[in-house]
Amino acid sequence: MKAVLVRELSPDLSGVELAEIAQPAGEVLVRVRAASLNYPDLLMTQGTYQFKPEPPFVSGLEMAGEVVEAPADSGFVPGDRVRGGAKTGAFAEYVALPAAALRKVPEAMDFAHAAAMGAAYHTAYVALVEIGGLEAGQTVLVHGASGGVGLAACDLARAMGAKVIAATHREDKLERLRAVAQPDAAILNTGRFREQVGELTGGRLCDLVFDPVGGDVFDESTRCVTFGGKLLVVGFVAGRIPEIAVNIPLIKGFSVVGVRAGEYARRFPERGARIAQAIDQLASEGRITPYVERILPLAAWREAFEAMARGEIIGKLVLEP
Numbered sequence: 001m002k003a004v005l006v007r008e009l010s011p012d013l014s015g016v017e018l019a020e021i022a023q024p025a026g027e028v029l030v031r032v033r034a035a036s037l038n039y040p041d042l043l044m045t046q047g048t049y050q051f052k053p054e055p056p057f058v059s060g061l062e063m064a065g066e067v068v069e070a071p072a073d074s075g076f077v078p079g080d081r082v083r084g085g086a087k088t089g090a091f092a093e094y095v096a097l098p099a100a101a102l103r104k105v106p107e108a109m110d111f112a113h114a115a116a117m118g119a120a121y122h123t124a125y126v127a128l129v130e131i132g133g134l135e136a137g138q139t140v141l142v143h144g145a146s147g148g149v150g151l152a153a154c155d156l157a158r159a160m161g162a163k164v165i166a167a168t169h170r171e172d173k174l175e176r177l178r179a180v181a182q183p184d185a186a187i188l189n190t191g192r193f194r195e196q197v198g199e200l201t202g203g204r205l206c207d208l209v210f211d212p213v214g215g216d217v218f219d220e221s222t223r224c225v226t227f228g229g230k231l232l233v234v235g236f237v238a239g240r241i242p243e244i245a246v247n248i249p250l251i252k253g254f255s256v257v258g259v260r261a262g263e264y265a266r267r268f269p270e271r272g273a274r275i276a277q278a279i280d281q282l283a284s285e286g287r288i289t290p291y292v293e294r295i296l297p298l299a300a301w302r303e304a305f306e307a308m309a310r311g312e313i314i315g316k317l318v319l320e321p
Helices: 039-046 111-131 148-159 171-181 194-200 215-221 247-252 261-267 269-284 298-310
Strands: 002-006 016-020 028-036 062-069 081-085 094-097 102-104 139-142 163-168 185-188 206-211 225-233 255-258 292-297 316-320
Touching (some): 081 094, 081 111, 111 225, 111 269, 139 148, 148 163, 148 206, 163 171, 185 194, 206 215, 292 298
Parallel strands (some): 206 225
Antiparallel strands (some): 028 062, 028 094, 062 081, 081 102
């Protein structure tokens, strides 16, 4: 089968290629119809993500497709439409996964949107609902809002009845972000953006700050959290891992909470299953919908990875084998 194979770690994708490899074997064999690109996929080709698979490995966190083979006790039969994935393996024509790593695709959802649903919305749900305790009427500041995870956080927060301030560092994305995310407000998170957040909230500031960016954005976000609020640390796309003097959250009365959504589900599998059911229910009701900006063939994997590296995508980019 064809697969995007990482033969060597490299800063410029030079160690990655579309290769012919053996079809995998495992509990449930799935014919991949669509696979969603995530930022960790790019980082893993460089060896800069916290999970560091040893090359060679097939890239790709998540996909959607059709079951080809499944054990009788797996809960799946050939022809079932499923979504899911693991830390690697999705950018291929076939993937073999344990039954626990798969879920049936909601009837009204196509493969591209099903592939884009998993990691982004799981991360957003764990951060905002499970850890953040999001309630209707609260205000959420979402950084990196034009990315797949950030856009999912905007979508989910809006579905839960929250007021959403979507933030990006790129002025050229603001209008598209407003149209796609449909937030209550969209701002640039460069420089001293606390004043603008204060104006938008009538001085109350934000109950939750969703931060997958880190660096200077985190530093300024400590000034944007209301008393009793939470600053949710999701990642460090900016590159710099920030530090905070603990007297700041003490005096201002907010919490800084780390979010490892995948690890959360692994440590608490019952909660993970409940989260997946909640996301499926919201999707089935039409309350949340992943935004897929671009669909490319698997052979155009390099174009997809480079577009992500340049930060030009809003929402999700999907590869189709």
